[in-house]
Amino acid sequence: MNYLSTRGHPDRRRFCEILLEGLAPDGGLYLSESYPQVDDATLTRWRGLPYADLAFEVLSLYIDDIPADDLHALCRKTYTEAVFGTAAIVPLKKLEDGLYLEALSNGPTLAFKDMAMQLLGNLFEYELARRGEELNILGATSGDTGSAAEYAMRGKQGVRVFMTSPHGRMSPFQQAQMFSLQDANIHNIAIEGVFDDCQDIVKAVSNDLEFKRRYKIGTVNSINWARLMAQVVYYFAGYFQATTSNTQKVSFTVPSGNFGNVCAGHVARMMGLPIAQLVVATNENDVLDEFFRTGVYRVRGSADTHETSSPSMDISKASNFERFVFDLLGRDANRVRDLFGAQLTGQGRFDLHTDPAFAQAAARYGFVSGKSTHANRLDTIRDTFARFGVMVDTHTADGLKVAREHLQAGTPMVVLETALPIKFAATIVEALGREPDRPAKFDGIEALPKRVQVMPSDVARVQAYIAAHCP
Numbered sequence: 001m002n003y004l005s006t007r008g009h010p011d012r013r014r015f016c017e018i019l020l021e022g023l024a025p026d027g028g029l030y031l032s033e034s035y036p037q038v039d040d041a042t043l044t045r046w047r048g049l050p051y052a053d054l055a056f057e058v059l060s061l062y063i064d065d066i067p068a069d070d071l072h073a074l075c076r077k078t079y080t081e082a083v084f085g086t087a088a089i090v091p092l093k094k095l096e097d098g099l100y101l102e103a104l105s106n107g108p109t110l111a112f113k114d115m116a117m118q119l120l121g122n123l124f125e126y127e128l129a130r131r132g133e134e135l136n137i138l139g140a141t142s143g144d145t146g147s148a149a150e151y152a153m154r155g156k157q158g159v160r161v162f163m164t165s166p167h168g169r170m171s172p173f174q175q176a177q178m179f180s181l182q183d184a185n186i187h188n189i190a191i192e193g194v195f196d197d198c199q200d201i202v203k204a205v206s207n208d209l210e211f212k213r214r215y216k217i218g219t220v221n222s223i224n225w226a227r228l229m230a231q232v233v234y235y236f237a238g239y240f241q242a243t244t245s246n247t248q249k250v251s252f253t254v255p256s257g258n259f260g261n262v263c264a265g266h267v268a269r270m271m272g273l274p275i276a277q278l279v280v281a282t283n284e285n286d287v288l289d290e291f292f293r294t295g296v297y298r299v300r301g302s303a304d305t306h307e308t309s310s311p312s313m314d315i316s317k318a319s320n321f322e323r324f325v326f327d328l329l330g331r332d333a334n335r336v337r338d339l340f341g342a343q344l345t346g347q348g349r350f351d352l353h354t355d356p357a358f359a360q361a362a363a364r365y366g367f368v369s370g371k372s373t374h375a376n377r378l379d380t381i382r383d384t385f386a387r388f389g390v391m392v393d394t395h396t397a398d399g400l401k402v403a404r405e406h407l408q409a410g411t412p413m414v415v416l417e418t419a420l421p422i423k424f425a426a427t428i429v430e431a432l433g434r435e436p437d438r439p440a441k442f443d444g445i446e447a448l449p450k451r452v453q454v455m456p457s458d459v460a461r462v463q464a465y466i467a468a469h470c471p
């Protein structure tokens with residue numbers, strides 16, 4: 001399998017070449033040249049597989065530059081009951097007839113990002129050892145991404161993590177999760193500023209090409225193709241659990257921010273998985289809902305980007321969206337380059353509502369959308385707890401609220417549970433008047449010693465810190 005850029009760069013790359021990279025050289029996103037097709041016989045064969053073996057089957061279709069035995073071993077090392085809590089890895093919970101939750105948040109940091117990041121940690125370690133290289137991952141986080149990256153990379157050979165976060169602005173639980181890690185290769189940098197300051201620092205360091213090359217700076221953000229591909233697997237696993245025959249269709253609702261998670265659903269659907277609808281659920285930051293309703297994609301400024309009770313979906317633009325638009329426009333790289341390059345840079349928006357392709361988003365690709373407000377999420381948390389005794393977090397509540405608006409008789413609806421309530425305890429207390437349940441392994445985590453360096457928002461200080469911690 002070869003990979004191309006959504007903006008038409010002539011080069012084609014192999015999987016391990018793009019594994020450690022971010023954007024393509026022309027600013028586009030990498031995508032496979034084609035989507036391998038999964039037929040009925042293959043679905044039947046995959047139906048009974050343990051999760052790790054299913055992951056190997058899916059990944060093998062996209063990775064041909066890692067020997068099969070090695071890839072299989074990496075999958076089995078990643079997706080274990082010890083790490084993800086159950087043998088099913090992503091068990092389906094039935095709420096009522098036709099409505100299910102797929103549990104994606106039982107990994108080490110209790111959010112779905114572990115599903116991909118745990119594999120990425122093992123792939124990075126494998127590939128870096130094979131090349132005899134090292135990598136310093138520099139990131140910015142407001143919570144979920146940073147902790148998932150740290151728990152995936154801790155103790156890994158050849159990798160160091162330098163994770164910036166806004167000082168004092170993450171939830172106490174999220175701070176405890178990250179700052180209690182004592183591994184020598186994990187560095188927490190709390191920046192005296194907001195999340196945007198952290199992101200600006202990462203950008204500035206990445207644009208310092210001499211520094212970047214010298215200190216082998218890399219990233220693990222959600223545009224990474226390996227992360228997206230790892231997420232394709234649980235759409236198959238969810239489908240198999242919700243059906244008994246390949247003639248049945250299933251819909252998925254996905255709490256969305258950067259469009260990474262639901263883009264993996266799109267890839268699964270393009271491979272032939274019988275998915276009816278892909279329901280994109282946003283919060284008050286409704287960039288994506290607006291597009292699927294109106295055909296207008298409009299990037300928000302920071303004044304228009306709201307801080308919500310589902311903070312992992314608080315985005316001003318959806319960084320993976322370009323991959324879907326590339327497919328929607330018949331893989332016309334010239335148009336994608338114009339839309340995401342010239343038009344977004346110049347006008348901050350583009351409009352496809354008169355384009356015949358826009359009508360295909362729903363008809364041909366199954367995409368529909370909806371959004372929730374804080375009040376909707378509180379209601380959904382209360383209602384779900386009262387009726388089913390199930391406590392959901394604010395992101396999953398967003399998904400459930402929107403899912404109910406798109407139910408179709410006879411088609412099971414699977415809502416992806418993207419985090420556990422304990423990560424967003426304040427809103428649970430607001431909704432239910434009680435603290436969320438806490439998995440036993442996190443008892444007393446806030447009292448553990450913390451390893452974190454507090455720093456002013458200053459690029460040179462961060463660079464000096466990285467230099468001092470790279471032998």
Ligand SMILES: *Cc1c(COP(=O)(O)O)cnc(C)c1O
Nearest residue numbers: 144257258259260261312418419
């Ligand atoms: C990251 C995240 C999301 C959004 O996922 P995208 O891939 O950015 O669309 C939703 N919920 C939770 C809990 C997250 O951590």
